Amino acid sequence: MRFAICNEIYQGWKLEDAFEHAARTGYHGVELAPFTLAESVTDLGPAERRRIHDLARRHGLDIVGLHWLLVKPEGLHLNHPDPAIRQRTARYFVELVRCCADLGGRILVLGSPKQRSLQPGVSRAQAEEWTRATLRDAVHEAEDRGVTLCLEPLSPAETNFLNTARETIAFAQTFQSPACRILLDVKAMCTEPEPIPAIIRASWPHFAHFHANDRNLKGPGFGDVDFRPIAAALREVGYDGYVSVEVFNFDDGPDLIARKSLDYLRQTFGQS
Known part of the structure; x- marks a missing residue:
């Protein structure tokens, strides 16, 4: 199993230092949040994209892909009643696919709970229709660029669409x-009635990426979620993609988060 870490834990660090730390800790890849790089991916020109790509490679890291896609720029939404907002969002998703591919990434994680939640008066059927239209061009671009758009189920506490x-x-x-x-994201699966290993088995082969964290919003091994049956289920179905550490509580600091999470994952996946 290959392990990656999401770069937003390194808040305030230079990208070079974050990559160096992730590689030295033992990660195989990094997953990037675009808002940590620029206000918009359109602000990242060809030269800067090559620099980031080459910087990761110099440290022996893969850029797995992008996540937290719509934190910036503001005002985007997948199924907003205003067609102009949906059109801007559709164009931006095409740019996200292109940026991901230029950086060497292969996974685009669509969480963005606030930017997909149903607005007042919008039915679920209408939201699905508008969301499909918003993402259609991006999916076609992803086919051409070798990128997979991964829709992320999220808890009802975060969004009322795709839970x-x-x-x-x-x-x-x-x-x-x-x-x-x-x-599939461990934190999100904790809110479903089925056990996580059962969700993994039922969802294969429809998931292409996996986020490791805990219900307490910290890293794997920082809470009470037992990853041993999770690791067993992933091995059982034959998942061979990345397991990316994604946390939302940074209180423990990037060094401890990165080291303890990876140590725990190696232990539970039998790679210690």
């Missing part, structure tokens, strides 16, 4: 494209 793995798979399949699949 379970089952419904997110069903929605992803409406695109009828190998470039549109889902992501």
Whole structure:
């Protein structure tokens, strides 16, 4: 199993220092949040994209892909009643696919709970129709660029649209494209009624990426979620993608978060 870490834990660090630390700790890849790099991915020109790509490679790291896609720029939304907002969002998603591919990434994680939640008066059927239209060009671009757009099920506490793995798979399949699949996230799966290993088995082969964290918003090994049955289920289905550490509580600091999370993952996946 290959392990990656999401770069927003290194808040305030230079990208060079973050990559050096991730590599020295033992990670194989990094997952980038665009808002840590620029106000918009359109501000990252070809030269800067090559610099970031080459910087990761110099440290022996893969750039796995991008996540936290719509933190910046402001004002984007997947299924907003205003067609102009949806059109801007659709154009930006195409740019996200292009940026991901230019950086060498292969995974685009669509969480963005605030930017996908149903607005007042918008039905679920209408939201699905508008979201499909918003993402259609990006999915086509992803097919051309070798990128997979992964829709992320998130808890009802975060969003009222696409909460379970089952419904997110069903929605992803409406695109009828190998470039549109889902992501599984441990924190989010903790809110589903089924055990996490059962969700993993039922969701294969429809997920293309995996986020490791705990229900307490910290890293794997920092809470009470037992990753041993999770690791066993991933091995059982034959998942061979990245397991990325994504945390939301940075109180322990990047060094401890990165080291303890990786040590725990290596132990539970039998790679210590």
